[in-house]
Amino acid sequence: MDLEKYAVKEDEVSVPQSASSSEPSLLKPKPVDTKPNRDILPEKQGTSLTRYLKFNFFTTYRKIFSVIFFANLIAFIAFIAKAHGVPLATDVASASSANLMVTILFRQENFVNLCYEIAVAVPHSVPLSIRRRLAKVFHYGGAHSGAGTAAVVWFLLYAALSTRDYVRDPDGDNISNIIMSYIIVLMFLTILAAAWPRFRVRFHDYFEAGHRYAGWIALITFWVHNGLRAYVLAKQEGIPIGTYFIKSPNFWFFCVSTSCTLLSWSRLRRRDVYPEILSDHAIRLHFKYRPMQPFYGLKVSTRPLLEWHAFATIPDEDENGKINGFSVVVSNAGDWTREMIMNPPKKLWTRGYPLHGLLYTSRLFKKIVVVATGSGIGPCLSLLYANVTPRRVLWSTPHPETTYGPKIMNAVLKADPDAIVWNTRTLGRPDMVALTYQLVAESGAEAVFIISNPKVTRKVVYGMETRGIPAYGAIFDS
Numbered sequence: 001m002d003l004e005k006y007a008v009k010e011d012e013v014s015v016p017q018s019a020s021s022s023e024p025s026l027l028k029p030k031p032v033d034t035k036p037n038r039d040i041l042p043e044k045q046g047t048s049l050t051r052y053l054k055f056n057f058f059t060t061y062r063k064i065f066s067v068i069f070f071a072n073l074i075a076f077i078a079f080i081a082k083a084h085g086v087p088l089a090t091d092v093a094s095a096s097s098a099n100l101m102v103t104i105l106f107r108q109e110n111f112v113n114l115c116y117e118i119a120v121a122v123p124h125s126v127p128l129s130i131r132r133r134l135a136k137v138f139h140y141g142g143a144h145s146g147a148g149t150a151a152v153v154w155f156l157l158y159a160a161l162s163t164r165d166y167v168r169d170p171d172g173d174n175i176s177n178i179i180m181s182y183i184i185v186l187m188f189l190t191i192l193a194a195a196w197p198r199f200r201v202r203f204h205d206y207f208e209a210g211h212r213y214a215g216w217i218a219l220i221t222f223w224v225h226n227g228l229r230a231y232v233l234a235k236q237e238g239i240p241i242g243t244y245f246i247k248s249p250n251f252w253f254f255c256v257s258t259s260c261t262l263l264s265w266s267r268l269r270r271r272d273v274y275p276e277i278l279s280d281h282a283i284r285l286h287f288k289y290r291p292m293q294p295f296y297g298l299k300v301s302t303r304p305l306l307e308w309h310a311f312a313t314i315p316d317e318d319e320n321g322k323i324n325g326f327s328v329v330v331s332n333a334g335d336w337t338r339e340m341i342m343n344p345p346k347k348l349w350t351r352g353y354p355l356h357g358l359l360y361t362s363r364l365f366k367k368i369v370v371v372a373t374g375s376g377i378g379p380c381l382s383l384l385y386a387n388v389t390p391r392r393v394l395w396s397t398p399h400p401e402t403t404y405g406p407k408i409m410n411a412v413l414k415a416d417p418d419a420i421v422w423n424t425r426t427l428g429r430p431d432m433v434a435l436t437y438q439l440v441a442e443s444g445a446e447a448v449f450i451i452s453n454p455k456v457t458r459k460v461v462y463g464m465e466t467r468g469i470p471a472y473g474a475i476f477d478s
Contacts, residue, residue: 064142
């Protein structure tokens with residue numbers, strides 16, 4: 001296929017001023033010390049057991065999950081006390097609906113952005129011990145999965161109570177309740193099974209489809225189920241069904257949950273794309289439909305009902321330095337990304353509102369070290385463009401100039417003229433922990449942010465955290 005006909009002309013799409021095509025030549029990184037001194041690394045804190053418990057087992061994600069679990073346990077005990085025995089089915093149903101609402105809220109872009117804005121609102125005068133904890137707001141997936149699991153457990157209990165009621169009184173009203181309940185149970189179990197980490201990694205497309213379609217079926221069934229139960233219970237209480245809905249917590253929980261889902265999908269659009277071929281390993285996709293500020297990510301797709309792919313956005317500027325669009329960097333990491341590079345798209349689907357991500361919390365710190373490997377530099381370019389927090393940069397990748405082009409290289413070196421740009425093809429694999437600590441020691445940085453693959457991310461985060469340095473990397477099972 002002739003890729004050149006899809007390439008972006010220099011006058012068609014602008015790039016950030018920090019990586020402008022008007023630059024006369026490629027900036028050159030400074031020579032790299034190929035043997036960083038590991039003797040500068042202090043001893044890890046604690047014993048191997050305490051380190052495992054603190055940094056591997058009791059993660060912030062799991063702590064949030066546990067808080068959700070114990071909050072629901074307290075509610076369960078309160079319902080038992082209220083009923084002097086087995087909880088009332090209406091209370092159990094409300095608990096399930098409330099948890100479902102929380103689950104969906106923590107996947108709604110505007111709500112998540114609000115959480116980020118609240119977390120980063122504190123000034124640098126606040127002690128680092130507090131700021132380093134606020135920076136872990138990106139572990140909000142723990143609330144999503146914790147509330148989701150709780151919703152399933154509550155509804156299993158509700159289904160059991162409904163089955164008991166049907167056995168005692170097998171009338172027509174109860175049979176419809178039973179049928180609806182077990183449809184919802186089946187959908188919930190499908191979602192939980194698909195979210196199992198190993199299944200999610202090996203069969204991501206199936207996980208995504210299972211989550212989406214089972215979730216939609218469950219939400220629709222919830223409305224039908226709630227309507228039928230409201231009709232029966234309102235008749236029993238002798239009140240209008242509208243009055244019963246207004247008094248029902250379930251109704252309002254479902255309204256919030258449904259609104260979140262509809263709001264995200266109401267923003268589904270097919271956008272024009274202007275590809276810029278960087279190499280046979282990477283491509284930069286430009287969008288012009290909105291001026292995107294730094295620190296946002298966006299989901300794109302070629303098949304919106306089947307799969308979505310999230311990318312950090314990089315603001316694009318016109319010749320006057322005004323943001324007039326944005327771009328994303330896509331590197332060869334699988335079938336979908338390979339197809340993007342080999343057959344550059346002219347249009348892509350977008351959905352939802354642009355979403356803050358991990359790097360937005362870098363604003364909490366006075367100075368940071370940014371670590372990236374390969375195409376991980378893409379998300380970092382938004383941070384470098386924002387130029388909010390002083391930083392040092394470590395970028396390890398094969399042939400950075402030829403793979404990602406002079407614009408991206410210049411953007412990195414303008415953000416940090418002393419950046420360590422490590423060419424793995426000529427220098428081999430670097431000691432990422434030693435190099436990162438070296439930059440922290442040289443710059444006096446308060447924190448480290450890394451965008452890389454799961455193995456390197458965990459290694460660097462663990463290497464820094466066990467030495468008392470706040471470090472943050474993407475969560476791969478959230």
